[in-house]
Amino acid sequence: MNNEQLKEKIQSIDSTINIVEGKQYLELNVVAENLSKTALMLKNNADLSFDYLICLTGNDLPDAYSVVYHLESTKHNHLVVLKVKADSRENPVLDTVSNIWITADFHEREVYDLIGITFTNHPDMRRIFLDEEDWIGYPLRKDYTDNNIITR
């Protein structure tokens, strides 16, 4: 399916999803509550069947923390980008998708570790890279400071 058809198809299933033509791929913007529902739909719908989560990125956008999912269907060879913003700035929380794509398990831990978004229902929400006990803060946040860092 090309982007047009995809857009129609997805819109026909769930019209609440805000679909934008991105620079490369279709970008689906969903609200945080709908995340797992949409994700499940994207995976299970036979025509879409996005079974391969390529990449999961956490962003510290100026207005909110957001997570970007790059999804591909190995059957139909199409690709979309799913984007979701966490509601709260202080305590960003999102639903996990690790029950839908297992690979999200590690990626979400990474996002938690570096950006500080907590994923509910995640089986093992711990820091993955940094020291669990004594690391404070989330280094990929824009306001992160640390006296270890030497800037130029």
Next chain:
Amino acid sequence: MNSESLILFFIVAVVLVGGALIFSSLVPPKSFNPQKSEPYECGIPTQGKTWLQFNVGYYLFAILFLIFDVETVFLFPWAVIMKTGGIAAFVEIIIFFTILGLGLLYAWKKRALIWE
């Protein structure tokens, strides 16, 4: 020379090997730090007991070994006289082997020879 020499042989070995050990524990430089004597585990402090959990595979093989070792021991004197012992020796060993072979077969069939 006879078997007496064994013991002296032994003593000489112990003395020289022990000498090297003592020398080496006295002369080389030493340093101390609290982590040095900790058990090594890829650079991470050891967790839990340093004790292998029960593993039946090992001991079953050790026991089977012991039994076959007894057999080997009895085979040696037989082997020495096999050349001169003639048919009697041969027949006897066939019986011996058949009985033991049964044991091996039993172990095989009971999957005792598979290490878990």
Next chain:
Amino acid sequence: MNAGIPLVYFLVTATLMFFVGVYGFMTRKNMITILMSVELMLNAVNINFLAFNRFLFPGQLEGHFFALFIIAVAAAEAAVAIAIIINIYRHFHNIDVEQADEMKY
């Protein structure tokens, strides 16, 4: 090689060894150590057999063969004993004789 050593010396050594084994058998609680005490006693007996054979009946081999078969039987015995001990251990996580009273096999 045994020139100049009276028979009694061997026997006394063996006796001492035997009774050390007895002491161990009585005081130890761990089954494996008990097995070890038994091995001590068996060895003491073997020394006796061989010493008697060598000194009193040098023309015969009874003592020698007795010792040989004792060793073989001891090995088989040890094998089975240890199999049982380990099995007890697997059930009770303990191999003290006193606790093994409650064995309900």
Next chain:
Amino acid sequence: MTGNQIMFIIFSAIIIIFSILTVTSRRILRAATYLLFVLISTAGMYFMLNYEFLAAVQLTLYAGGIVVLIIFSILLTSHIEEKFETPALMKRVYAAIASIIGAILVCTTLLNYTFTPGTETAKDVNMNLIGNSLISWGEQGYALPFELISILLLAAMIAVIVVAKKVKTK
């Protein structure tokens, strides 16, 4: 003093000292190691008595077989930091008294008895002799025990496997 005597003293000293250590050591693996020394010295005794074959058998089966098996089972069942509690004092005293009395009794008997050394010409216990005895029947023949050993071993083997595999029934 001849070399023989020195060796004998060494061996018997090792035997006695290490036997005592075996039964008193509070660390089980050390006890097993001491037992190993006792058994090796016993093999030395056999060497001294000119029973080389038996000495080698002792080394293979006892030192290299049974002790290894014992050590194996120790490795499986106990932990390095484990130490035995010393048994109750009274128990030790009773046991010690019993064994010392026994030892003294036997020793005095031994020392008072005069053994008549055998007059026959000593046989050279070489391998051919042993082998021939093992396969011959009748007088000085040990073929029957030889075969019986195989049955014993078979029985032991089956027993071991049955015991080791028994857990399933539980």
Next chain:
Amino acid sequence: MNAIINYLKELFGGIKTLLTGMKVTGYYFVHPRQIITQQYPENRKTLKMFDRFKGEVSMPHDENNQHKCTACSICEINCPNGSIEVISKQVEKEDGKKKKELDTYIYKLSMCTFCGICIKVCPQDAIVFSQGFEHAVFNREKLIKTLNKPGSSLKEKVKE
């Protein structure tokens, strides 16, 4: 019967693959000609690096002890990890004009990643990679180098 045949087949098949493996190693054992070791300290004389080899950044000076660096600091800005520090000074020319000139060109060999960006961006081609690789030292300070030689000066552009 089949079981026995399979047993033997497995056995001999296995042995055969093992022998094939041994053939390979055996071949190399008896062919010492195949040894490709370069004996480094002994072959120092003949050892030649490729001409593009990035050994360290250096600043060529000509016979008059002149280099081409104008102290424009473009390399310093472009170096991704700050291995270069260009310290310039103002000199008064004869004609009274002030001019920026290179004072010290500090190059931290200990930090350089040999990415080559500095050399690519330098508008004057004042720096190049040299081929030396024997830099190991006992003292880290030795790795902070000054590239311009003492007393060196800027090479005047030949106007063409």
Next chain:
Amino acid sequence: MAFDIYDFTSFNQTIDKALYDNLPPILAMLTEMVIIGVVFLLFYALVGLFLVYAERKVCAFIQNRVGPNRVGPYGIFQTFADFIKLLMKELIPINKADKILFNLAPFIVIIASFMAIAAIPFGKGLHAIDLNVGIFYVMAVSSLGVVGILLAGWSSNNKYSLIGAMRSGAQIVSYELSVGLSMVTMVILAGSMQLSEIVEAQRNGWFIFTGHVPAFIAFVIFLIASTAETNRGPFDLAEAESELTAGFHTEYSGIKFAFFFLAEYMNMFIVASIAATIFWGGWMPLHIPGWEGFNIVMDYIPPFFWYMGKTLVVIFLMMWFKWTFPRLRIDQLLKLEWKYLLPINLFNIILMALIVLMGWHF
């Protein structure tokens, strides 16, 4: 025969006599023994160091490189440097380790191998002791080494060590059976267990030729089993680097580690010697029936060289194995022993007995 010129029996007796004539018997015996002990220990150390060096060179050649070549000509002093270094290295005490056993373990390992070497005939009359149960004695003594390994693993209070020790224990005891049984096969052919007699029995042809098929099978089994018994690759699970870092000697440093290291090579030497002795005629020169001239030339090569040559060939084979094959897994290792080697071995013994009975051997 011509090579009898290299008989050491009379030479030994002369020394013996000279000593006993000039000294009180006990002192004479003591000096004799000490001399022999020291000579053997020196020999032991030298052979050990040489083997380490040889292994490095062999693997270097297999791997297209030159190996050590900077310490002395061709790097021959490399292992001496290693030895000095190890001797001058700190010995680290381990917390909670059982100190006595921890220190005892390298002793047991090295002395077991040292005692075994005493019985090996390097030439006619050139051995420390010639027991009438020689071959059995070697097997018995070398089987003690495993105790050292088990103790080392248990007493160092380290997980890797313990796993390594257990593995190597199970492995060594299993393969000891095959070593023993293949020895039995050859004893049938030789009709003796005395090593010197076994060698004598091969005066007219090495057993590997005279015993044809079963002897060859026995040789292969012996080679495999002894490689495993000495804990060498591809059976080096006890010190499987990629799994257990250094296996049972993980916690050993300095000279204690050197003892383990040396003992490994010496065990290799011992099994190779035994293989050379019982299969390839020990110090017997190669004779080809009918080629008289050839045989005489062969006779003039001293037996010691024959012996060493054969041993080194076997050692080379073992090195070749190590540097070619991947390591087996513990269960495969045990499967190999119990399902392949042991039954084949038992069968082979019967075959050999049959051949001897029928007189089919040469």
Next chain:
Amino acid sequence: MENIITNNSIQQEEYIVNMGPQHPSTHGVLRLKISLKGETVENIEPHCGYIHRGIEKMCERLTYQQIIHLTDRLDYLSAHTNNEAVCLLVENALQIEVPERVKYIRTILDELTRLASHQLWWCAFGMDLGALTTYFYGLRDREKILDIFEETTGARLLQSFNVPGGLMNDIHPNFIGRVKEFITYFRKKLPEYDELLTGNVILKERTTDIGLLTLEEAINYGVTGPSGRASGFACDVRKHHPYSAYDKVEFKEILYTKGDSFHRYKARVEEMWESMKILEQLIDNIPEGDYAVKMKPIIKLPEGEYYQRVEAARGEFGVYVLSTGEKYPYRVKFRSPNFSNLSAINKLGAGHKIADLVAIGGSLDLVIPDIDR
């Protein structure tokens, strides 16, 4: 003896062994916390971060040209491929068409990188299994490739040869000759690999049926690269989303279905053959032209999000850039193949022996700095 496992009367104490961070077979500083039962692995808990260098954070303070030298250091064995991902991303974002010559050279270097990486994997894999000689043979042949690299790019391992808009430099005049020479050489040597290791009965025993991964699991875990393809996951970016000159060459996507360690091994060995085929097709046809297009000294990507994927030696390598139109990217994320591959290790290893774990780890071919970034 399955019966022992069901025996619950003994209170079960967890027996935990650490493999790593300093361990010969974790290929770096990965730490695997393994719960053992006897020698059987019950559970594997990977602990990463022992070489987490914060590259993504650093990229936010670097220009696009400067990022490239950091991508080298992610998966240093696919350095060139990683560079290329960033360059392609910048070029696509700015809609710059690079000259054909650049595409060809990039592809050739890509394949050489892949070969070098697989050779290194081969020797490390052999070493993990205890066949030490493979280490030397693999690296021996790799040196030839490194020579080619060094002659052209000036560095053996971390070339930083790609720049946005083309290449740092033109290829060295000897380049084509050397590559051809290498191909003839390696065509002779590769069968040796098979003789030494692939056919070996011990290797087969050690790897077949060890660490099975089905197709669904592979997709679900995002296991890409040869490891994924051994399970039948057709994930070759070169084939499905061709970049550079991959649309001009014929090659086979190596697919197996079984997904055990042996087939992961096979997939890589076969891929070496395919890489050589690609090289042969390209090496004679490098078109003439520039080696780079002129770029502005300061690159600013238009605002938006970009994602570029390439096929690195270990799987799909992706770069995600969020640009606000500045000269520095707002956010850079690297989708590293190893990170996803690692997540499957518990699935693969549980229930096997420790020794199998080494084989599994080897067959996944992990590069730890790529995981930790």
Next chain:
Amino acid sequence: MKYEDFNDNETLELFKQTGGNLFFTTVDAIINWGRSNSVWPLTFATACCGIEMMAAGASRHDFARFGIEVYRASPRQADVIVVAGTIVNKMAPVLKRLYDQMPEPKYVIAMGACAISGGPFYYNSYHVVKGVEKVIPVDVYIPGCPPRPEALLYGVMQLQRKIQTETIRNPRKQPDTFADTDNK
């Protein structure tokens, strides 16, 4: 290689001054000969430099010629720890522990820019240790990113030269002159 061919001889002279005891010279010479010709490295590689270390061990460059092919996986048996690659905060205690667990005498080679100063990760990085000497004392620094195998061999030869200045009485005396140097 001749003395003059090496660089940084000045620092070496400093080492020599601090050592030197006439009495033990011969013994020292023998021991240093042994030690310097048999430095067994710990298998320790964290990143890219580790690959070049592997390459140095392979047939082309052959570490073994110097007698240092015996890579030991256990620090108990290693003499030198070649820090090949980046050390990050989480790794630093591990490195320290490994170093502590090595028996005396022990040496450290810092290989590559990362190990010397943090190299490419010096600026803006929140998790990289800026030079291993913050964690353990370093004997020889080998710059490069990664240093080519010959450079590593050269570094090892430098280390050998340093070892040869040791005395048994007072091993490994660091001159005070660069007790605490930092990257400026």
